Amino acid sequence: MxxxxxxxxxxxxxxxxxxxxxxxxxxxxxxxxxxxxxxxxxxxxxxxxxxxxxxxxxxxxxxxxxxxxxxxxxxxxxxxxxxxxxxxxxxxxxxxxxxxxxxxxxxxxxxxxxxxxxxxxxxxxxxxxxxxxxxxxxxxxxxxxxxxxxxxxxxxxxxxxxxxxxxxxxxxxxxxxxxxxxxxxxxxxxxxxxxxxxxxxxPALDQARELHVLAGGDPADELVAVAGPPRRQSCGDDKVKGTTRFEVRETEPVGG
CATH class of the missing domain: 3.40.30.10 (Glutaredoxin)
Known part of the structure; x- marks a missing residue:
């Protein structure tokens, strides 16, 4: 490519x-x-x-x-x-x-x-x-x-x-x-x-948390790192590497 x-x-x-x-x-x-x-x-x-x-x-x-x-x-x-x-x-x-x-x-x-x-x-x-x-x-x-x-x-x-x-x-x-x-x-x-x-x-999680709050997210939300799709991350080589993204952890409703 x-x-x-x-x-x-x-x-x-x-x-x-x-x-x-x-x-x-x-x-x-x-x-x-x-x-x-x-x-x-x-x-x-x-x-x-x-x-x-x-x-x-x-x-x-x-x-x-x-x-x-x-x-x-x-x-x-x-x-x-x-x-x-x-x-x-x-x-x-x-x-x-x-x-x-x-x-x-x-x-x-x-x-x-x-x-x-x-x-x-x-x-x-x-x-x-x-x-x-x-x-x-x-x-x-x-x-x-x-x-x-x-x-x-x-x-x-x-x-x-x-x-x-x-x-x-x-x-x-x-x-x-x-x-x-x-x-x-x-x-x-x-x-x-x-x-x-x-x-x-x-730390990356702290960075993401700050941006989440500045964008209007609830400061009480818990953000977690999740695996994103592997991808080629550079023009300099053709290695495919894993990625990470940060999402709000879904809480279980009371009573199950």
Missing amino acids: PDFRCSIASLVDDEPMAGTAPTDAEMLLVESPGPWGRDAVSDNRLPEAVREHLGSVEMKVLLLRRPDGSAGPGTHVFHARATEAGFDVRATVLDRPEDLLRLDLAEMAAYDGPLWLVCTNGKRDRCCAEVGRPIAGRLAETWPEATWETTHLGGHRFSGTLLGLPSGITLGRLDTDTAVEACTAVGRGEVPLPWTRGRAGR
């Missing part, structure tokens, strides 16, 4: 997005201009010692680059840690990428602005490149400093997809117009339900 596009197949099948945001509670974001390989953390143009360091840290690592291909001055680094409200984000600009080896995360300065991280790694999945790159370029027109292309967020089949910080709101099935609308809403503190996959940094 050379023309298979996982994002189109997922949309046609009306696959639910709720509960599919990254669950990682801590992330390190490192500027790395230029091309990325399928395993971007090990296949990039950063110095070898930096690549080895990033491969050894005990947190999710995302690489960043500007949509217009520009770089610097310096190497931008962000550290994001999940909190009750979203993420605490810290930032610094290093003189050289090698300075990352000696970076003390605790000494990084608080970062108060938004970050829009658009998944665009075409070597991992072509939907991310084909759909994500135009979105990143469009967002950069409005938020030039806040917008970055990024590596694997997970959920290629929901392209275009992005992670918004500090909220943690993860969006999917975006295009160039809806991306601006959705990010504007997130910037106002809203959760744009038609495009929201969940709030990153939380």
Whole structure:
């Protein structure tokens, strides 16, 4: 199936997005201009010692680059840690990428602005490149400093997809117009339900529960994970994998 596009197949099948945001509670974001390989953390143009360091840290690592291909001055680094409200984000600009080896995360300065991280790694999945790159370029027109292309967020089949910080709101099935609308809403503190996959940094069930309530569901409802149909989840390989969706558990009527 050379023309298979996982994002189109997922949309046609009306696959639910709720509960599919990254669950990682801590992330390190490192500027790395230029091309990325399928395993971007090990296949990039950063110095070898930096690549080895990033491969050894005990947190999710995302690489960043500007949509217009520009770089610097310096190497931008962000550290994001999940909190009750979203993420605490810290930032610094290093003189050289090698300075990352000696970076003390605790000494990084608080970062108060938004970050829009658009998944665009075409070597991992072509939907991310084909759909994500135009979105990143469009967002950069409005938020030039806040917008970055990024590596694997997970959920290629929901392209275009992005992670918004500090909220943690993860969006999917975006295009160039809806991306601006959705990010504007997130910037106002809203959760744009038609495009929201969940709030990153939380377990999948908690993500789905929040969206259920925001959509008007009863907070007392019990949500459970159920097996969805197996499906091909990526353009990058033809493996068929199981899926999960979240549904309200039906309660037995009193008396049987």
